[in-house]
Amino acid sequence: MHLHDLDGLTEQAYLTQYNPGDYARPSVASDIVIFTVADLPEPNRRKLTGKELCVLLIRRGGHPYLNCWALPGGFVRPAETVGAAAYRELLEETGVNSGHLEQLYTFSTPGRDPRTWVMSCAHMALVDGKSILPKAGDDASDASWFRLTFGASGNGRYRLTLTHGDISLSALVTQAPDADCEGMKIVENQGLAFDHAKIIACAVQRLRNKLDYTDLALNLMPEQFTLTELQQVYETILDKSLLKAAFRRKVAHLVRETGEYTENTGHRPSQRFRRRED
Amino acid sequence: MHLHDLDGLTEQAYLTQYNPGDYARPSVASDIVIFTVADLPEPNRRKLTGKELCVLLIRRGGHPYLNCWALPGGFVRPAETVGAAAYRELLEETGVNSGHLEQLYTFSTPGRDPRTWVMSCAHMALVDGKSILPKAGDDASDASWFRLTFGASGNGRYRLTLTHGDISLSALVTQAPDADCEGMKIVENQGLAFDHAKIIACAVQRLRNKLDYTDLALNLMPEQFTLTELQQVYETILDKSLLKAAFRRKVAHLVRETGEYTENTGHRPSQRFRRRED
DNA sequence: ATCAGATAATAACAAGTAGATAATAAATGG
DNA sequence: CCATTTATTATCTACTTGTTATTATCTGAT
Numbered sequence: 001m002h003l004h005d006l007d008g009l010t011e012q013a014y015l016t017q018y019n020p021g022d023y024a025r026p027s028v029a030s031d032i033v034i035f036t037v038a039d040l041p042e043p044n045r046r047k048l049t050g051k052e053l054c055v056l057l058i059r060r061g062g063h064p065y066l067n068c069w070a071l072p073g074g075f076v077r078p079a080e081t082v083g084a085a086a087y088r089e090l091l092e093e094t095g096v097n098s099g100h101l102e103q104l105y106t107f108s109t110p111g112r113d114p115r116t117w118v119m120s121c122a123h124m125a126l127v128d129g130k131s132i133l134p135k136a137g138d139d140a141s142d143a144s145w146f147r148l149t150f151g152a153s154g155n156g157r158y159r160l161t162l163t164h165g166d167i168s169l170s171a172l173v174t175q176a177p178d179a180d181c182e183g184m185k186i187v188e189n190q191g192l193a194f195d196h197a198k199i200i201a202c203a204v205q206r207l208r209n210k211l212d213y214t215d216l217a218l219n220l221m222p223e224q225f226t227l228t229e230l231q232q233v234y235e236t237i238l239d240k241s242l243l244k245a246a247f248r249r250k251v252a253h254l255v256r257e258t259g260e261y262t263e264n265t266g267h268r269p270s271q272r273f274r275r276r277e278d
Numbered sequence: 279m280h281l282h283d284l285d286g287l288t289e290q291a292y293l294t295q296y297n298p299g300d301y302a303r304p305s306v307a308s309d310i311v312i313f314t315v316a317d318l319p320e321p322n323r324r325k326l327t328g329k330e331l332c333v334l335l336i337r338r339g340g341h342p343y344l345n346c347w348a349l350p351g352g353f354v355r356p357a358e359t360v361g362a363a364a365y366r367e368l369l370e371e372t373g374v375n376s377g378h379l380e381q382l383y384t385f386s387t388p389g390r391d392p393r394t395w396v397m398s399c400a401h402m403a404l405v406d407g408k409s410i411l412p413k414a415g416d417d418a419s420d421a422s423w424f425r426l427t428f429g430a431s432g433n434g435r436y437r438l439t440l441t442h443g444d445i446s447l448s449a450l451v452t453q454a455p456d457a458d459c460e461g462m463k464i465v466e467n468q469g470l471a472f473d474h475a476k477i478i479a480c481a482v483q484r485l486r487n488k489l490d491y492t493d494l495a496l497n498l499m500p501e502q503f504t505l506t507e508l509q510q511v512y513e514t515i516l517d518k519s520l521l522k523a524a525f526r527r528k529v530a531h532l533v534r535e536t537g538e539y540t541e542n543t544g545h546r547p548s549q550r551f552r553r554r555e556d
Numbered sequence: 557a558t559c560a561g562a563t564a565a566t567a568a569c570a571a572g573t574a575g576a577t578a579a580t581a582a583a584t585g586g
Numbered sequence: 587c588c589a590t591t592t593a594t595t596a597t598c599t600a601c602t603t604g605t606t607a608t609t610a611t612c613t614g615a616t
Contacts (some may be wrong), residue, residue, distance in 0.1 A: 034611085112593080155603095243603095243604065243605065243606095245604085245605075245606090246603060246604060246605080249602085249603075263612090264612090265612070265613080266611065266612070266613045266614075267611075267612050267613070268611035269611070269612060
């Protein structure tokens with residue numbers, strides 16, 4: 001193998017003499033896309049079921065992106081992993097310590113933070129809406145749940161919208177080529193800080209893809225739930241209706257019967273299920 | 279939303295007054311698992327087809343992990359993305375500028391580099407073996423292609439072996455829980471630097487999974503290839519034999535007929551195919 | 557009580573996909 | 587011209603998924 005020059009050092013010297021601390025280092029933030037599927041009260045409903053896919057955003061009180069909305073996040077500390085930093089943020093913002101947390105992608109386009117060199121290690125979390133609903137309407141705070149829609153908008157573009165009360169954020173992004181989340185481009189952006197539109201779009205795509213072949217959706221459910229409720233969660237995330245019989249067959253191996261049933265519903269009771277552990 | 283103390287700053291202050299440059303920053307490296315499927319010459323063969331899944335490793339000439347083998351990689355520079363840094367490494371080590379490159383996972387366990395705080399943004403690359411075979415046997419260099427095997431080893435453990443001539447590296451790792459690559463543990467490790475056994479194991483798993491539902495394998499092929507050759511590549515990576523008829527049905531929509539055929543093979547000629555673009 | 561209305565749950569059938577084996581095709585070298 | 591070898595397609599079966607129809611069980615009105 002040939003040796004190549006690398007900033008004046010040979011490859012060999014680069015490997016052996018390089019002291020990591022001597023060179024420029026980026027700040028590394030852990031940002032987190034927290035999803036929940038919430039049953040919104042009447043005035044906020046957009047659909048029949050009342051279930052909406054929601055994302056938690058925080059309003060920025062300082063520059064840059066003053067008054068824009070941003071994903072919860074913070075800088076990673078020396079003695080923790082990026083995952084631990086994300087978990088810390090999740091706990092701080094929602095109080096939930098259950099659910100699902102996974103690393104998504106590390107965004108590092110130069111200039112993504114106008115202040116300085118900052119990479120964002122993006123995460124995705126799924127939490128049960130019930131456990132945090134009280135905070136959803138708390139307008140005095142700077143953190144709010146935004147209803148999310150994301151879908152094709154012609155020309156290979158995708159429209160992301162986030163709404164909370166009168167506040168409506170919107171972004172138009174291109175399709176990410178292959179597995180390259182960074183390759184997605186923000187064509188238009190209203191109200192979202194940094195490249196967070198891109199991060200949220202990637203997260204939604206990941207979530208939708210994974211619904212098909214994982215039990216990810218169960219992290220959005222309470223301990224017990226009916227199959228109809230579970231199906232509504234799938235339909236809300238995928239933004240399309242599913243056939244009942246096929247859906248039941250598909251999720252059958254993910255859940256366990258409890259023998260308990262709903263009551264006083266005005267129609268045939270529905271059995272409650274819980275996640276199957278193995 | 280409640281405000282929480284965070285190193286003495288409130289959440290609000292953290293967001294607005296925090297200057298990223300004021301706090302500890304990690305070094306960020308871009309490491310890359312470069313895969314190829316090579317036709318090894320006779321003496322190195324382990325199987326009938328002669329095809330082997332190979333990974334490029336570089337021998338470390340300095341501390342730490344002196345004389346251990348490591349993934350190609352280098353520190354990310356301020357004006358580039360982690361992907362660009364990976365691409366730069368790929369080009370330096372293999373000279374290839376085609377193929378496939380994708381981000382895998384960012385590893386950040388404290389102490390993973392004994393010198394200082396270093397995160398590794400791991401990538402996976404797939405390149406056509408033909409274009410770089412000349413370098414494979416070049417023992418004078420410090421970069422070599424290692425044959426890879428990875429499989430279950432009882433107790434939920436997985437054995438990773440890497441061999442090149444007389445050199446044999448080996449590691450035993452646990453199954454990664456869910457999508458948490460970092461959650462994998464290295465139980466035993468001979469000859470691999472840092473946590474690179476973990477990174478390679480994650481990469482193999484990702485590669486095997488993706489073979490099923492993507493056209494990733496086509497990046498390991500030359501411009502034109504027969505379906506038998508393609509099947510051998512799949513079998514080599516998955517380490518199991520596939521049924522011919524089913525395989526052809528499965529990949530039919532990924533490839534395009536060329537109308538050209540192999541010649542002088544001693545048997546019925548085989549049609550050459552190429553990747554279908556859309 | 558009985559029935560209408562609603563939703564749950566499952567049965568039944570069609571259509572498609574994948575596993576497996578067998579048959580046929582096309583070259584080379586005696 | 588045949589034996590050998592591999593390519594390619596056909597065929598059959600088993601399983602999975604899409605779709606529609608049927609049956610079950612509750613509440614509340616008559």
